Amino acid sequence: MACIYLLTKTSSTNALLVAVVVAVAVALSSSPPVVGCYTSIFGFGDSLTDTGNYMASCLKGVVQCDDEFLKCGIPPYGKTFFHRPTGRCSDGRLIIDFIAEHYGLPLVPPYTGGENVKLGGSVNFAVVGAPALDDTFRDEQGTLTRKDISMKAQLDRFKDFLPSICKTSNCEEIFGRSLIVFGPFGGDDYSSAMSKKDIKEAQLLQPRIVNAIASAIEELIELGAANIMVPGMMPDGCLSVTLTLFYGSNENAYDPTTGCLSWLNEFAQNHNKLLQNELNRIRDRHPNVFITYADYYNAALQLFRFPATYGFHGRTLDACCGSEGPYNVDNSIDCGYPSSNVCADPSSYIDWDGPHFTEAANRWIAKGLLNGLYTNPNITASCDSATVNSL
Ligand SMILES: *[C@@H]1O[C@H](CO)[C@@H](O)[C@H](O)[C@H]1NC(C)=O
Numbered sequence: 001m002a003c004i005y006l007l008t009k010t011s012s013t014n015a016l017l018v019a020v021v022v023a024v025a026v027a028l029s030s031s032p033p034v035v036g037c038y039t040s041i042f043g044f045g046d047s048l049t050d051t052g053n054y055m056a057s058c059l060k061g062v063v064q065c066d067d068e069f070l071k072c073g074i075p076p077y078g079k080t081f082f083h084r085p086t087g088r089c090s091d092g093r094l095i096i097d098f099i100a101e102h103y104g105l106p107l108v109p110p111y112t113g114g115e116n117v118k119l120g121g122s123v124n125f126a127v128v129g130a131p132a133l134d135d136t137f138r139d140e141q142g143t144l145t146r147k148d149i150s151m152k153a154q155l156d157r158f159k160d161f162l163p164s165i166c167k168t169s170n171c172e173e174i175f176g177r178s179l180i181v182f183g184p185f186g187g188d189d190y191s192s193a194m195s196k197k198d199i200k201e202a203q204l205l206q207p208r209i210v211n212a213i214a215s216a217i218e219e220l221i222e223l224g225a226a227n228i229m230v231p232g233m234m235p236d237g238c239l240s241v242t243l244t245l246f247y248g249s250n251e252n253a254y255d256p257t258t259g260c261l262s263w264l265n266e267f268a269q270n271h272n273k274l275l276q277n278e279l280n281r282i283r284d285r286h287p288n289v290f291i292t293y294a295d296y297y298n299a300a301l302q303l304f305r306f307p308a309t310y311g312f313h314g315r316t317l318d319a320c321c322g323s324e325g326p327y328n329v330d331n332s333i334d335c336g337y338p339s340s341n342v343c344a345d346p347s348s349y350i351d352w353d354g355p356h357f358t359e360a361a362n363r364w365i366a367k368g369l370l371n372g373l374y375t376n377p378n379i380t381a382s383c384d385s386a387t388v389n390s391l
Pocket residue numbers: 371372373374378379380381
């Protein structure tokens with residue numbers, strides 16, 4: 001009897017959960033742009049946010065490119081939306097692109113090259129592979145492969161750029177009407193420790209990385225930033241690249257409902273917890289600045305928990321673009337390389353190339369943030385402060 005009761009209870013709880021998820025998905029599926037809230041967006045971060053800086057710097061010889069295959073700058077990257085590679089690590093738009101669209105703004109152009117950067121408009125400083133810790137640290141560790149892309153380097157570039165935009169109108173007004181998307185950062189700092197499977201080393205880095213992010217946010221506030229969105233880490237335990245790296249782990253290491261690596265997701269959640277604690281401290285010190293935490297972790301995890309609800313089918317942990325391997329990933333043959341393959345319908349996949357999501361997944365994550373479900377405090381509240389700050 002007890003057994004039957006438990007079964008019934010569980011399935012009705014599940015049914016309720018699915019109903020709630022479906023309702024949320026429907027509510028999220030049609031949202032008109034919110035025009036007039038922000039007039040520009042400034043982006044910082046790594047490959048989750050880079051809209052073309054790394055590709056432009058490689059092509060211009062500003063940074064040393066990894067190898068002959070320019071990461072995220074070769075086909076089939078961009079195939080779904082842009083129909084050409086733009087340097088975005090996806091088949092189409094990124095989360096920051098959907099944020100820009102939501103506010104009725106053009107997609108955020110990369111700073112490097114500057115061809116599309118307009119005075120008073122949005123600018124993106126994010127770079128593929130950008131670490132939170134600066135070059136000095138990486139140099140000491142012997143892991144410095146690409147200079148001048150770190151979080152600090154991005155801030156420096158922003159500071160160089162500021163006088164030019166503040167010349168045409170007053171700086172305070174520009175900051176009052178702009179949203180800064182600051183991150184995510186950290187993934188690339190952890191990945192070198194992770195690839196050595198040195199989890200202890202990665203754990204020890206967490207407070208250091210979160211402190212670095214917090215100091216950078218304080219610096220932005222000193223410069224005048226008024227509205228800041230700070231993304232946390234993704235559920236890295238669900239990414240096909242890490243699932244492949246740790247392939248064949250003990251059965252208990254996997255979450256039975258999603259197939260994600262639980263300990264790695266806990267690692268990400270711990271980073272996010274530390275980050276939110278820091279954000280609370282910063283809010284206390286700067287009550288007039290709107291700082292919202294963007295919960296990329298839970299926004300993305302929902303997709304793995306209820307894939308069919310969001311239109312994802314088949315093996316939902318597999319990469320759409322990769323090469324033969326348990327999750328269609330072979331960590332030595334990246335997406336775009338000659339013997340790699342790409343799925344016919346990226347919109348039915350969550351994972352694009354191993355470490356990055358498809359446009360379809362990015363769209364759902366962005367919707368979850370912009371709707372307020374996965375931003376804390378609710379991002380919609382910042383529109384009022386954007387108006388107030390501009391007065
Ligand atoms: C966020 O705020 C908006 C506007 O006040 C509201 O419509 C929406 O329901 C809120 N979202 C959540 C998840 O509370």
